[in-house]
Amino acid sequence: MSxxxxxxxxxxxxxxxxxxxxxxxxxxxxxxxxxxxxxxxEKFNRQVxxxxxxxxxxxxxxxxxxxxxxxxxxxxxxxxxxxxxxYLVQIYGSGRDGKLTVWVIVExxxxxxxxxxxxxxxxxxxxxxxxxIPGWNSNISNFSKDYEEGIKYAYGTKGDDMYINTGxxxxxxxxxxxxxxxxxxxxxxxxxxxxGESPYEDFLYNELINQEETTVSFADGKVTYNIKTVAYGGVxxxxxxxxxxNSEKKIESFVIPEGGxxxxxxxxxxxxxxxxxxxDKDLSYFTGxxxxxxxxxxxxxxxxxxxxxGATTMSVASRSTYVCMYAGAFATANYDNALLKGIEYTEIxxxxxxxxxxxxDGKVTYNIKTVAYGGVxxxxxxxxxxNSEKKIESFVIPEGGxxxxxxxxxxxxxxxxxxxDKDLSYFTGxxxxxxxxxxxxxxxxxxxxxGATTQSVASRSTYVCMYAGAFATANYDLALLTGGSTxx
Numbered sequence: 001m002s003x004x005x006x007x008x009x010x011x012x013x014x015x016x017x018x019x020x021x022x023x024x025x026x027x028x029x030x031x032x033x034x035x036x037x038x039x040x041x042e043k044f045n046r047q048v049x050x051x052x053x054x055x056x057x058x059x060x061x062x063x064x065x066x067x068x069x070x071x072x073x074x075x076x077x078x079x080x081x082x083x084x085x086x087y088l089v090q091i092y093g094s095g096r097d098g099k100l101t102v103w104v105i106v107e108x109x110x111x112x113x114x115x116x117x118x119x120x121x122x123x124x125x126x127x128x129x130x131x132x133i134p135g136w137n138s139n140i141s142n143f144s145k146d147y148e149e150g151i152k153y154a155y156g157t158k159g160d161d162m163y164i165n166t167g168x169x170x171x172x173x174x175x176x177x178x179x180x181x182x183x184x185x186x187x188x189x190x191x192x193x194x195x196g197e198s199p200y201e202d203f204l205y206n207e208l209i210n211q212e213e214t215t216v217s218f219a220d221g222k223v224t225y226n227i228k229t230v231a232y233g234g235v236x237x238x239x240x241x242x243x244x245x246n247s248e249k250k251i252e253s254f255v256i257p258e259g260g261x262x263x264x265x266x267x268x269x270x271x272x273x274x275x276x277x278x279x280d281k282d283l284s285y286f287t288g289x290x291x292x293x294x295x296x297x298x299x300x301x302x303x304x305x306x307x308x309x310g311a312t313t314m315s316v317a318s319r320s321t322y323v324c325m326y327a328g329a330f331a332t333a334n335y336d337n338a339l340l341k342g343i344e345y346t347e348i349x350x351x352x353x354x355x356x357x358x359x360x361d362g363k364v365t366y367n368i369k370t371v372a373y374g375g376v377x378x379x380x381x382x383x384x385x386x387n388s389e390k391k392i393e394s395f396v397i398p399e400g401g402x403x404x405x406x407x408x409x410x411x412x413x414x415x416x417x418x419x420x421d422k423d424l425s426y427f428t429g430x431x432x433x434x435x436x437x438x439x440x441x442x443x444x445x446x447x448x449x450x451g452a453t454t455q456s457v458a459s460r461s462t463y464v465c466m467y468a469g470a471f472a473t474a475n476y477d478l479a480l481l482t483g484g485s486t487x488x
Contacts, residue, residue: 044060045057045058045059045060048060048079048081048088051088051103051105051117051118051120052084052105052117052118056083056084057083058081058083058084059081059082059083060079060080060081060088061079061080061081061082062077062078062079063077063078063079063080063087063189065077065078065189068185069201070091070181070182070184070185071177071180071181071184071230072093072094072177072181072207072208072230073091073092073093073177073178073181073182074091074092074093075089075090075091075181075182075185076090076091076092076101077089077090078090078185078186078189081105084107085107085108085109086105086106086107086108086117087105087106087108087186087189087190088103088104088105088106089103089104089106089182089185089186090102090103090122091104091178091181091182091185092123092178093174093175093177093178093181094174094207095124095125095170095171095174096168096170096171096174096233096234097125098124098125099123099124099125100121100123100124100125100171100174100175100178101121101122101123101124102119102120102121102122102174102175102178102179102182103118103119103120103121103122104116104117104118104119104178104179104182104183105117105118105119106182106183106186108186108190111190111191111192112187112190112191113149113183113186113187113190115144115147116143116144116147116179116183117144118144119140119143119144119175119179120140121171121175124171139155139164139166139172140175142155142164143179146162152180153176153179153180154173154176154231155172155173155175155176156168156169156170156171156172156173156174156175156176156234157169157173157176157231157234157237158234158235158237158264158265159237159264159265160231160237168234169233169234169235170233170234170235171234172234173231173232173233173234177230198211198212199211199212199214199341200214200334200337202337203330203333203334203337204329204330204333204334204337205294205326205329205330205333205334206330208229208230208232208323208326208327208330209227209228209229209230209326209327209330210228210229210230210238213228214226214227214228216338216341216342217342218338218339218341218342218478221246221247221477221481222244222245222246222247222252223244223245223331223335223338223339223342224242224243224244225241225242225243225244225245225327225330225331225338226240226242227239227240227241227242227243227327227330227331228240229241229262229323229326229327231262232262232319232322232323233296233319235264235265235267235319236262236263236264236319236320236323237262237263237264238262239256239260239261239262239320239323239324239327240256240257240259240260241254241255241256241260241324241327242254242255242256242257243255243327243328243331245331245332245335245338247481248282249282249283249332249335250280250281250282250332251278251279251280251281251282251328251331251332252279252280253279254274254275254278254279254324254328255275256274256275256324261320262320262323263317263320267317267320268317268320270314270315270316270317271317271320271321271324272299272302272303272306272307272321273304274321274324274325274328276304276305277302277304277305277306277307278324278325278328281328281332282332283329283332283333285328286325286326286328286329286332287329289307289309289325290322290325290326290329294325294326294329296318296319296322297309297318297322298310298311298312298316298318299312299316299318299321299322300312300313300316301316302316302321307321336482339478339481339482340478340482342478343471343475343478344470344471344474344475345435345467345470345471345474345475346471348370348371348373348464348467349368349369349370349371349467349468349471350369350370350371350379353369354366354367354368354369354485355367355484355485356479356484356485357484357485358479358480358482358483358484361388362387362388362480363385363386363387363388363393364385364386364472364476364479364480365383365384365385366382366383366384366385366386366468366471366472366479367381367383368380368381368382368383368384368468368471368472369381370382370403370464370467370468372403373403373460373463373464374437374460376405376406376408376460377403377404377405377460377461377464378403378404378405379403380397380401380402380403380461380464380465380468381397381398381400381401382395382396382397382401382465382468383395383396383397383398384396384468384469384472386472386473386476386479389423390423390424390473390476390477391421391422391423391473392419392420392421392422392423392469392472392473393420393421394420395415395416395419395420395465395469396416397415397416397465402461403461403464404458404461408458408461409458409461411456411457411458412458412461412462412465413440413443413444413448413462414445415462415465415466415469417445418443418445418446418447418448419465419466419469422469422473423473424470424473424474426469427466427467427469427470427473428470430448430450430466431463431466431467431470435466435467435470437459437460437463438450438459438463439451439452439457439459440457440459440462440463441457442456442457443457443462448462
């Protein structure tokens with residue numbers, strides 16, 4: 001067949017027709033794909049919509065939220081769902097075997113949390129028991145059904161009235177913690193507030209500590225902790241523990257008061273005698289067993305003086321013991337931090353720029369920076385030396401350190417002279433135990449007089465200096481124990 005005959009043949013015409021069909025179909029499919037393509041955003045919105053019983057069409061608006069620690073969980077991401085006035089919170093905690101991430105729909109009304117919608121496990125390590133909970137779907141719906149203002153979900157905590165026997169208590173306890181903390185976060189976020197810093201946010205080993213119910217006090221060089229732990233592992237209820245740590249950063253006493261043992265199902269009978277074993281122990285004892293990160297390790301046995309790590313048995317309450325050991329690590333590791341919590345009269349001081357050093361002669365030298373006060377006083381810089389009698393040996397406002405404005409520095413008493421040899425009682429005798437502001441009516445070379453102030457007395461500037469003196473004399477013992485501040 002010649003070339004001319006081929007181009008006129010039926011076969012050639014079929015090939016051309018097929019190519020045209022393919023070309024037109026390709027163009028059509030390209031156009032339709034552009035028109036009907038589903039973006040990643042739309043795919044996500046559809047996924048979120050399926051969290052609602054009616055598979056609602058919703059728009060999930062990602063919020064500008066930094067990763068935030070809340071309670072025992074961490075908020076990773078937050079989306080607002082305007083069609084429902086809800087928030088979707090992606091939050092994670094520590095499950096039985098590792099990180100367990102949960103999605104929580106938190107419902108709001110008038111900028112307040114009004115309920116909990118769907119809760120699901122978004123991601124987990126493969127060995128986590130979360131997907132093995134019998135009747136998981138029916139159990140998970142309890143979050144929505146049981147919601148009431150102030151609720152603390154505890155479906156995974158044995159011994160609690162809300163406990164549900166699922167076969168995966170640790171995972172369920174983690175999910176409950178994530179839901180509780182998601183509610184706490186959104187309650188603050190939706191109302192325009194923020195999650196306030198926990199009292200012991202900067203302390204080491206604080207994850208198992210109920211920071212709102214734990215207190216610290218200081219006396220005679222010793223720190224006394226009244227610790228409340230959180231529920232742990234789905235089988236340990238909160239413990240109440242009282243620990244005294246001495247200046248050597250060793251435990252002087254470790255007491256679980258009556259009713260304070262959080263073990264359940266009789267496991268308190270299988271705990272080592274921690275109240276005796278932990279006496280005289282410092283941080284190295286705890287990290288020697290559980291490592292620097294104080295991660296859970298099972299115990300295989302114990303006697304009257306020690307514990308042994310290893311594969312646990314039913315005859316050892318490994319998790320209850322771990323909670324107690326964790327509290328011991330918290331107490332010993334944070335001795336210095338606890339001392340700083342005890343510092344008094346800091347309200348009008350810039351503590352980030354205030355420091356102190358301790359001399360070999362037992363004198364403490366403070367370099368104090370105050371804050372602006374009363375709208376008319378700029379920050380002062382003051383150097384104070386306090387001796388072993390807790391009296392001021394020198395009080396100096398260096399050149400350029402006077403915060404008085406409008407010429408009031410000329411109407412201040414000579415505090416650099418008046419305050420020599422004064423102790424705390426001098427300051428509280430003028431301003432009271434709480435060192436609250438009191439106006440001055442007059443002064444001379446040796447004293448000040450309280451009363452209705454006049455333009456001839458710089459009452460506020462004088463008060464700032466007096467407050468600094470109270471701070472220096474009141475905190476002498478603590479300054480000695482710390483050996484110096486970290487702001488030097």
